[in-house]
Amino acid sequence: MARRYDAIHLLVNNAGMPAGGGYLDVTPQRVEDVMKVNYLGGVWCLRAFLPLLERGAPSDLVNVASVAGVVTPLTSGPYAASKHAQLAFSRSVALELEPRGIRVHSVNPGPVPTESFPQDKALAGRFSRYLVVSADDVADRILLAVDRDRRETFIPGVFRIAGAVQGIAPGTLSRAASRFRRRR
Numbered sequence: 001m002a003r004r005y006d007a008i009h010l011l012v013n014n015a016g017m018p019a020g021g022g023y024l025d026v027t028p029q030r031v032e033d034v035m036k037v038n039y040l041g042g043v044w045c046l047r048a049f050l051p052l053l054e055r056g057a058p059s060d061l062v063n064v065a066s067v068a069g070v071v072t073p074l075t076s077g078p079y080a081a082s083k084h085a086q087l088a089f090s091r092s093v094a095l096e097l098e099p100r101g102i103r104v105h106s107v108n109p110g111p112v113p114t115e116s117f118p119q120d121k122a123l124a125g126r127f128s129r130y131l132v133v134s135a136d137d138v139a140d141r142i143l144l145a146v147d148r149d150r151r152e153t154f155i156p157g158v159f160r161i162a163g164a165v166q167g168i169a170p171g172t173l174s175r176a177a178s179r180f181r182r183r184r
Contacts (some may be wrong), residue, residue, distance in 0.1 A: 007056035011049050012142065013042035014064040019078035031078045038082035043089060057101030060146045063090045064138070067110045067154060070163035094151065105145040108163075109138045109155040131156065 019026050019034045042063050046053075053059045068076060069083030087106055094104035111132045133155050145153045154160040 005052060007059075008049060008052040009056040009059045010062070010146065011046065011053060011060070012062045012064065013045050014062075015041040015045075016064070016066070019076055019082075021078075022075045023077045025075070026078060034078045035082045035085065038079070039085040039089065042086055046093065053097075053102050054100050058103070059101065060103045060105060061093075061097065062105045062107060062142050062146065063087075064107050064109070064142070065090065067108050067159040067162070069106075069108060070154075070167075071159065091151075103146075103149055105142075105150060106152045107138065107142050107145055107155065108153065108159065109133050109141075110159050112138060131158075 015037055017034055017037045019030060023031065046061060053061065063086055065086045066079075066083040068080040069087035072080040087108070090104055090106040097104055112135055113132060114135075137155055141153050141155050144150070154163065
């Protein structure tokens with residue numbers, strides 16, 4: 001890239017893959033692959049582009065993590081762990097990059113339907129229309145996060161509340177998830 005461009009002003013790390021189940025459901029190799037793509041992919045991408053971001057400063061790094069990085073979903077432990085790691089990476093590297101003129105933003109979308117992950121069917125009926133977001137919504141919020149220099153953005157915003165509950169009273173959400181699972 002350095003041969004082609006002198007500098008860049010924006011890097012968006014958006015690579016991700018689902019785990020396809022919980023720790024007891026997927027192979028150890030799948031757990032490692034999810035961590036490599038969802039967490040280490042962003043780390044190595046930043047390191048590869050860091051010289052160009054520094055030359056483009058002021059510049060921005062956007063890591064598209066997930067609400068799952070803050071609130072663990074029912075049966076997606078490996079995915080949630082990889083997004084937890086990605087979010088922790090964003091938070092810590094922001095402190096390292098600030099003196100270099102690089103701002104770091106974490107965008108945490110809720111479920112986004114994709115061809116291989118049709119979210120509207122995965123969520124409980126009538127609430128899915130409030131919780132499932134489109135790729136266009138995520139793109140718009142990325143631009144807004146950069147424009148307004150927001151360190152962390154949740155899409156939809158109601159997930160920020162769930163993240164706060166998880167942080168303050170972690171047992172509350174896990175008990176609710178257990179009750180939900182038993183009813184299904």
